[in-house]
Amino acid sequence: MSAMAYGLLPGQSIEQAADVIAGESEGARALPILPQRGVDSDALATTLAFIKELPVDLGPRGWVVQQRPQLATMRLRRRLRDDLDAIEAQWGEYSQLKLQICGPWTLLSAVELNNGHRILADPGASRDIAAMLVDATAQHIHALKQRFGAHEVVVHILEPAVHRLADGTIPGTSDFDVIAARSPKLLGEREHDFISQLRAHTEAKILLDVGSRPLMQMLNLAAPDALVFSPIAAWHWEHEQLDGLADWLGHGAIACTGSEDPRDRATAVLNLVRELGYSAETAAAAIMLDDPTASSDLLGASKVIAEAREASRMLQG
Known part of the structure; x- marks a missing residue:
């Protein structure tokens, strides 16, 4: 289990973005990209x-x-x-x-x-x-x-x-x-x-x-190592799509995006994995990514990266 920043950040300053990534990420540090420039x-x-x-x-x-x-x-x-x-x-x-x-x-x-x-x-x-x-x-x-x-x-x-x-x-x-x-x-x-x-x-x-x-x-x-998606959005997928995800989980990992409350987010990942027929250990192996569209400034981005990190820790128990 790990948590990483998505990588796309608001703002104009690469120095400030790098500081946010270093301060709030866990595991691999994402090289920041600043499309607002x-x-x-x-x-x-x-x-x-x-x-x-x-x-x-x-x-x-x-x-x-x-x-x-x-x-x-x-x-x-x-x-x-x-x-x-x-x-x-x-x-x-x-x-x-x-x-x-x-x-x-x-x-x-x-x-x-x-x-x-x-x-x-x-x-x-x-x-x-x-x-x-x-x-x-x-x-x-x-x-x-x-x-x-x-x-x-x-x-x-x-x-x-x-x-x-x-x-x-x-x-x-x-x-x-x-x-x-x-x-x-x-x-x-x-x-x-x-x-x-x-x-x-x-x-x-x-x-x-x-x-x-x-x-x-x-x-x-x-066949990548992990698929990136939102566990909240997945509840609205069609049955065929969920069946495909269930097949995927038999041999691959998931990387989940989002900016929800950490407890709600961890629960959503756990419930989805269980609904697809897998154990809590599969959920605990998920990679947590923040939502790059959730913030208009670096302070908000720092918060959602921290929420992803906290959701990761909750799933680890």
């Missing part, structure tokens, strides 16, 4: 910043792949370096870190090629850039271990795009750029390839986060 500071931008072979620039709809590094590319990389310098100054050496990245489906859906189409529309480019993401993440993890003297880096993969991909609702960049729906089977198999390769390079533990609505066939095929 702008489009070059969200999870997608932070991921693009360490893919050295993928120069990008900001276009009218978002990030666009370029032939060579642009000023925007250099700003992304400089911000990442400066942020890590500031975090290192706050933390010094620390043995366990948590790195949050955008997964391959979300990256390929959000970024355009310089011909005006999403990467996802080009199968060859999609394969190449997904491979770049594996290699770049592995290199980044190695650099983080050296910088912080860490022996473990947990990778928290964000894949908010998979639901729209499954539904076929991601728009193309023009009437001639149709993004076809992807089956949950294909989504899961490609995610599994990414996770397997990343594990082979780094031996990292992998959390997979697709938001509050599950896509259990995809998640079971992807």
Whole structure:
């Protein structure tokens, strides 16, 4: 059982965010991401910043792949370096870190090629850039271990795009750029390839986060170490989705988000696990994460991280 910060925090100061993470987290410390600083500071931008072979620039709809590094590319990389310098100054050496990245489906859906189409529309480019993401993440993890003297880096993969991909609702960049729906089977198999390769390079533990609505066939095929979801939201899932989660618990772990009262949250996790036919020991092995949308300031974020830590301790007994 452990508790970790989710990683997305409000505010503009990386130093203050690092201080909150250090003061309230338990176990692995999440490298903070501050999306309120702008489009070059969200999870997608932070991921693009360490893919050295993928120069990008900001276009009218978002990030666009370029032939060579642009000023925007250099700003992304400089911000990442400066942020890590500031975090290192706050933390010094620390043995366990948590790195949050955008997964391959979300990256390929959000970024355009310089011909005006999403990467996802080009199968060859999609394969190449997904491979770049594996290699770049592995290199980044190695650099983080050296910088912080860490022996473990947990990778928290964000894949908010998979639901729209499954539904076929991601728009193309023009009437001639149709993004076809992807089956949950294909989504899961490609995610599994990414996770397997990343594990082979780094031996990292992998959390997979697709938001509050599950896509259990995809998640079971992807086979991360833990699924990220809200235990409160899970009570509103359909029976098929709960059956999929029950199957998952036979061989995997769960990472639960939320900002509820610690006692209520611990009870919700315990009741859900028991309802699915598992013992209290399964609940006690859950990873607790705070809710990144629960706070508008760092003081509030500090409180919900502490609540996650307290819920973790309650489940441990």
